[in-house]
Amino acid sequence: MKRRTVYALAMTLMVMIALPLLAQAQGDRLVVALSSDPTSLFLPRASDRTAHNASLPLYDSLIWINEDLELEPALAERWEISEDGTEYVFHLRRDVTFHNGEPFTAASVVVTWETGTEPGNEYANFFTAASLVEAIDDYTVRFVTPEPNATFLTTLAFSWGMVPPAYIAEVGLDGFARAPVGTGPFRFVSRSAGERILMEANPDYWRAGYPLVSELEFRVVPDASTRLAAVQTGEIHIANRLSPDQAMMLARVDGVNVVSYLNDRAYYVGFKNVGAGAGTPLEDARVRQALNYGSDRFGIIAAIFAGQAEPIPGFVIEGNLGYDPATMEPFPYDPERARELLTEAGYPDGFEISMGCPADGYVNINEVCLALQRTLAGIGVEVNVEFRTTNSFWSEAQYGAVGAMFVDSWSSAIGEALPRLEGALVPGNYYTAWEDQRFADMVEQITLTVDRDARAELYRQMHEMMREDPPFIYLYQPTIFEAVNVRVQGYAPRAAEEYYLFKVSLD
Amino acid sequence: MFRYVIRRLLESVLLMLGVLVLVFFLVRLTGDPVSLIVPMDAPTEQREAFRELMGLNAPLPVQFWEYMSRAVQGDFGNSLRRRGEANLGIILERLPATIQLALAALAFAVLVAVPLGLAGGMRPGSAVDRLARAVGLAGQTVPSFWLGMLLIVLFAVTLRWLPSFGRDGFASIILPAVALGFAGMGQLVRLTRSAVLDVRRADYVRTAHAKGMRALRVSLLHVLPNVAIPIVSVLGVQFTYLLGGSVYIEVVFAWPGLGSLLENAIRDADFPLVQAITIFISLFAISIHLLTDLAYGLLDPRLRRA
Numbered sequence: 001m002k003r004r005t006v007y008a009l010a011m012t013l014m015v016m017i018a019l020p021l022l023a024q025a026q027g028d029r030l031v032v033a034l035s036s037d038p039t040s041l042f043l044p045r046a047s048d049r050t051a052h053n054a055s056l057p058l059y060d061s062l063i064w065i066n067e068d069l070e071l072e073p074a075l076a077e078r079w080e081i082s083e084d085g086t087e088y089v090f091h092l093r094r095d096v097t098f099h100n101g102e103p104f105t106a107a108s109v110v111v112t113w114e115t116g117t118e119p120g121n122e123y124a125n126f127f128t129a130a131s132l133v134e135a136i137d138d139y140t141v142r143f144v145t146p147e148p149n150a151t152f153l154t155t156l157a158f159s160w161g162m163v164p165p166a167y168i169a170e171v172g173l174d175g176f177a178r179a180p181v182g183t184g185p186f187r188f189v190s191r192s193a194g195e196r197i198l199m200e201a202n203p204d205y206w207r208a209g210y211p212l213v214s215e216l217e218f219r220v221v222p223d224a225s226t227r228l229a230a231v232q233t234g235e236i237h238i239a240n241r242l243s244p245d246q247a248m249m250l251a252r253v254d255g256v257n258v259v260s261y262l263n264d265r266a267y268y269v270g271f272k273n274v275g276a277g278a279g280t281p282l283e284d285a286r287v288r289q290a291l292n293y294g295s296d297r298f299g300i301i302a303a304i305f306a307g308q309a310e311p312i313p314g315f316v317i318e319g320n321l322g323y324d325p326a327t328m329e330p331f332p333y334d335p336e337r338a339r340e341l342l343t344e345a346g347y348p349d350g351f352e353i354s355m356g357c358p359a360d361g362y363v364n365i366n367e368v369c370l371a372l373q374r375t376l377a378g379i380g381v382e383v384n385v386e387f388r389t390t391n392s393f394w395s396e397a398q399y400g401a402v403g404a405m406f407v408d409s410w411s412s413a414i415g416e417a418l419p420r421l422e423g424a425l426v427p428g429n430y431y432t433a434w435e436d437q438r439f440a441d442m443v444e445q446i447t448l449t450v451d452r453d454a455r456a457e458l459y460r461q462m463h464e465m466m467r468e469d470p471p472f473i474y475l476y477q478p479t480i481f482e483a484v485n486v487r488v489q490g491y492a493p494r495a496a497e498e499y500y501l502f503k504v505s506l507d
Numbered sequence: 508m509f510r511y512v513i514r515r516l517l518e519s520v521l522l523m524l525g526v527l528v529l530v531f532f533l534v535r536l537t538g539d540p541v542s543l544i545v546p547m548d549a550p551t552e553q554r555e556a557f558r559e560l561m562g563l564n565a566p567l568p569v570q571f572w573e574y575m576s577r578a579v580q581g582d583f584g585n586s587l588r589r590r591g592e593a594n595l596g597i598i599l600e601r602l603p604a605t606i607q608l609a610l611a612a613l614a615f616a617v618l619v620a621v622p623l624g625l626a627g628g629m630r631p632g633s634a635v636d637r638l639a640r641a642v643g644l645a646g647q648t649v650p651s652f653w654l655g656m657l658l659i660v661l662f663a664v665t666l667r668w669l670p671s672f673g674r675d676g677f678a679s680i681i682l683p684a685v686a687l688g689f690a691g692m693g694q695l696v697r698l699t700r701s702a703v704l705d706v707r708r709a710d711y712v713r714t715a716h717a718k719g720m721r722a723l724r725v726s727l728l729h730v731l732p733n734v735a736i737p738i739v740s741v742l743g744v745q746f747t748y749l750l751g752g753s754v755y756i757e758v759v760f761a762w763p764g765l766g767s768l769l770e771n772a773i774r775d776a777d778f779p780l781v782q783a784i785t786i787f788i789s790l791f792a793i794s795i796h797l798l799t800d801l802a803y804g805l806l807d808p809r810l811r812r813a
Contacts, residue, residue, distance in 0.1 A: 040589065122544060173590075226659065233667060233670075
């Protein structure tokens with residue numbers, strides 16, 4: 001009796017252990033690692049780059065931003081913009097169906113807008129950018145924006161993944177998030193939480209001949225070292241977010257290529273002229289210039305990033321509209337000049353100032369904060385670094401409170417500096433700590449200028465203003481490393497870390 | 508026995524209430540989830556709408572009351588990040604993977620440790636005994652996440668014998684189970700060995716030897732049953748450690764269980780989910796301790812009669 005119980009227990013144990021299904025053979029299946037489990041595959045709720053990237057293959061928008069960062073027709077064949085820049089009319093393709101067989105029509109565009117604006121969506125602001133979306137006929141849609149909006153088309157291309165109205169009405173948004181349906185190159189097959197997302201090629205895809213692989217699998221691999229191992233064994237084909245050290249190690253490994261590119265993310269020290277920064281020496285433009293001259297960004301890049309980052313000249317950085325390497329150069333490291341400027345401003349012996357730092361909030365950021373402290377001590381400025389956990393650093397109660405200066409970074413997904421300019425310099429916005437009406441006016445002018453060339457010129461002017469009267473210490477933009485199996489062809493990630501996989505094939 | 512069970516039950520309930528209170532306030536000390544969830548360039552109105560919708564603008568005592576009154580009814584709320592999904596459902600989805608890994612780790616620990624400890628303890632000073640002591644020491648000193656990385660590099664990258672991550676069939680559970688079970692194995696080896704050392708001098712063992720029983724039979728029939736009690740009591744505690752300690756190992760091996768879910772939820776500032784997982788694991792741990800205590804009575808006839 002007793003022995004039989006023990007035997008039964010042992011059997012149960014073995015069955016429990018052997019439970020997972022056997023691994024499937026992987027033929028023409030592209031396997032991409034994700035650094036975290038996507039929160040949602042519904043784009044307005046895909047609240048980080050990982051979730052966004054995992055969602056992209058399921059959807060298309062009306063327009064697409066191609067590899068050269070130009071707008072290209074996608075589900076819309078063409079469009080017209082009104083004289084005053086507040087009305088858009090899109091003419092839709094007539095040969096597109098959703099993965100569930102529903103035809104793509106003007107009604108789909110309207111429903112995409114309506115579901116996108118729900119307040120529970122993290123990215124509702126991408127959809128409320130349109131104040132009206134209406135169907136003129138089955139294949140013509142009219143958009144209205146409250147005022148001219150320079151980046152409206154980019155936003156549309158980036159985040160308006162078209163959704164099927166009948167299916168949404170049937171299953172609701174939560175049901176949709178569990179089994180999403182779009183018009184994209186891949187259709188959803190299954191998802192296993194925390195583990196994998198499986199998609200298969202959409203045989204009726206409107207871009208004839210695409211996608212180039214029959215299956216696409218996302219695997220959740222949170223640890224960078226494990227991603228590094230798995231790309232070497234060939235278990236995954238594309239591994240993102242590797243450290244410079246890991247990338248250098250992989251460069252010597254057969255069968256793996258290392259792809260690197262500059263991330264469209266500006267790291268900076270923000271000055272405050274409100275809250276803790278009011279009444280400090282920072283209010284003097286010469287002091288802020290001095291701090292820029294006195295910060296050894298080149299040394300920081302060499303010592304902390306092994307050279308794998310680029311110094312930035314301002315908020316308009318490489319890859320951005322209006323960026324011009326000939327005329328835009330980073331502040332040189334010039335402690336002499338810095339001391340002169342401090343003396344002119346009336347601080348020949350320097351001063352003491354506090355600086356907030358989001359501990360472990362970014363790669364190597366703690367070291368960067370401490371390096372800034374040392375380098376600024378060289379010009380007589382004593383910086384008290386105040387570390388905070390990221391969660392409290394960015395929380396509503398704290399952001400304005402920590403330090404008269406603070407270290408932070410800001411990315412842009414649209415190939416323009418506008419998101420960081422708007423977010424960090426327009427009074428009333430949550431992260432704005434430097435208030436200057438001239439900057440705010442300039443940002444507004446950029447926002448309202450729909451013409452691309454004119455906008456590029458405005459960015460250059462804005463850059464000059466922010467150079468003369470700097471609201472930030474401009475630091476660096478990091479290099480991003482990804483490891484890609486040699487079988488992978490046609491993979492091209494972009495500065496905003498997003499990728500489109502329909503042109504990727506496996507040898 | 509009955510009064511003992513009642514007392515242990517009441518203690519467990521009090522402990523659980525303490526955990527509930529602690530979890531609620533600790534999570535809130537870490538900051539504001541809205542600023543981490545809503546994108547940086549979202550307008551202020553959108554932030555407020557989001558805060559309102561998620562019930563994060565109510566005064567803390569009100570939030571606490573809501574949370575406690577729901578928790579005692581077994582409602583752990585909804586995830587902040589995965590809109591509309593109940594935390595309990597999310598947890599139950601991931602629980603089997605964690606239990607599976609913990610059982611595998613436990614099986615590994617027991618299957619290695621008990622024979623080794625038994626063999627070592629029966630012949631102190633022998634080569635087997637030295638091995639047992641070395642393994643025991645290694646198990647208790649080698650950090651599990653480091654061991655995990657080492658196993659991946661050796662068995663997945665260099666030898667290509669086993670997958671480096673994931674949950675695909677039997678082969679994929681071996682490395683995480685070894686990494687997770689290693690520490691417990693070390694403790695069990697030492698425990699078994701020292702228990703055997705005590706028992707092997709007992710009269711009944713000497714008698715068994717004297718009547719000509721073979722050494723192996725003596726070990727299995729007379730020594731092992733008598734060292735089972737301390738082993739089982741440690742196993743219960745070990746199992747709860749394995750459930751909680753699997754956070755690192757699950758992350759390293761991309762094992763889709765509660766541990767990697769917890770890590771992800773903390774990174775995402777998903778307060779309700781972090782709370783729910785912590786409560787769930789505590790509940791599990793408390794129950795296991797309770798069951799272990801009750802199991803003594805079944806294993807030890809002296810206790811049963813008392």
